[in-house]
Amino acid sequence: MCADQIPTIQSNQNEPNESPSPTTRFAPSPTGALHLGNARTFLINWALARQGGERIVFRIEDLDGPRVKPGADVQAIETMRWLGLDWDEEPLYQRQDLSRYQVAINRLYEKGLVYPCQCTRKDIEAAQSAPNAGDHEMRYPGICRDLEGGLKPELGDESDERVGALGGVAWRLRVPEGEISFIDELRGEVRVDVQKGVGDFVIATKLGLPAYQLAVVLDDAMQGVTHVVRGHDLLQSTGRQLWLYKFLELEPPTRYTHLPLIAGEDGRRLAKRHGDTRVDHYRQSGVRSERIIGLLAYWSGAIERRQEMSAVEFLEAFDLMKMSREEMVFGPRDHAWLMAGTL
Numbered sequence: 010m011c012a013d014q015i016p017t018i019q020s021n022q023n024e025p026n027e028s029p030s031p032t033t034r035f036a037p038s039p040t041g042a043l044h045l046g047n048a049r050t051f052l053i054n055w056a057l058a059r060q061g062g063e064r065i066v067f068r069i070e071d072l073d074g075p076r077v078k079p080g081a082d083v084q085a086i087e088t089m090r091w092l093g094l095d096w097d098e099e100p101l102y103q104r105q106d107l108s109r110y111q112v113a114i115n116r117l118y119e120k121g122l123v124y125p126c127q128c129t130r131k132d133i134e135a136a137q138s139a140p141n142a143g144d145h146e147m148r149y150p151g152i153c154r155d156l157e158g159g160l161k162p163e164l165g166d167e168s169d170e171r172v173g174a175l176g177g178v179a180w181r182l183r184v185p186e187g188e189i190s191f192i193d194e195l196r197g198e199v200r201v202d203v204q205k206g207v208g209d210f211v212i213a214t215k216l217g218l219p220a221y222q223l224a225v226v227l228d229d230a231m232q233g234v235t236h237v238v239r240g241h242d243l244l245q246s247t248g249r250q251l252w253l254y255k256f257l258e259l260e261p262p263t264r265y266t267h268l269p270l271i272a273g274e275d276g277r278r279l280a281k282r283h284g285d286t287r288v289d290h291y292r293q294s295g296v297r298s299e300r301i302i303g304l305l306a307y308w309s310g311a312i313e314r315r316q317e318m319s320a321v322e323f324l325e326a327f328d329l330m331k332m333s334r335e336e337m338v339f340g341p342r343d344h345a346w347l348m349a350g351t352l
Contacts, residue, residue, distance in 0.1 A: 201248025
């Protein structure tokens with residue numbers, strides 16, 4: 010596809026007789042406990058859904074192989090309930106059924122849109138002069154794109170002999186040149202050149218599992234998700250997912266909202282390096298849920314100063330259009346305010 014032929018995903022693109030019921034989703038990954046940044050995203054997602062009369066579905070994204078921690082799913086559910094959030098369906102676990110991913114990969118394979126890749130990170134580094142500045146993901150230069158492999162994609166548990174027989178082969182999507190665009194509720198039109206940014210990306214891993222980009226597309230389509238609310242760090246991923254929607258002939262969500270992240274004082278995304286920012290850490294320290302909601306509300310522009318409030322009060326006060334487009338910073342004052350409210 011030429012660069013001047015840009016497929017655009019617009020809001021409200023469905024025909025009147027095809028409009029699905031508005032639906033959003035919670036999709037935590039059980040690779041660790043929810044921290045304050047995760048909690049704010051879920052809180053805002055919940056508030057927007059309840060304000061707009063949307064259905065909320067729940068999904069446990071448990072395909073991240075060795076990083077999945079036993080019990081983290083139950084902990085995430087309990088933490089969200091403790092904060093006052095609710096949803097409308099029981100959680101779907103991705104690993105319970107890999108067949109839908111297999112069907113999708115087979116379709117892409119039959120169209121000649123995927124190919125096997127055995128490259129390591131070292132191979133990719135050696136094939137290019139420099140990675141994209143500031144990116145965690147290097148651009149794949151197409152090393153295996155035109156090689157004859159004779160393999161067919163086969164998903165399964167990493168212990169499955171069929172998968173092991175493939176010798177650790179990942180599968181990549183052949184991404185066209187040029188941009189794809191979509192409308193973001195906070196940023197307006199966003200244009201993403203996936204081939205220029207990351208190149209052909211992985212849709213099935215060397216462990217024999219579907220990769221995040223493919224899984225989220227299929228599961229959002231299956232669960233009828235029309236509204237996606239997530240962090241700004243996934244803004245570029247939306248471009249990749251829209252190519253998959255197009256190639257799989259699936260209807261994409263009609264609304265995207267990518268929220269600014271919570272950062273540490275070093276300007277980097279909130280993580281373990283900034284101390285223990287887990288919601289459960291504060292809960293176990295005796296901090297009330299209303300105090301955590303109050304800090305999240307302050308970060309979200311719902312109130313002008315930190316003060317305790319319930320999730321329902323946040324729902325009534327939150328206005329997405331009044332929210333800052335800039336990252337908020339978690340610092341010692343925030344920690345001290347939380348701890349000052351211990352039981």
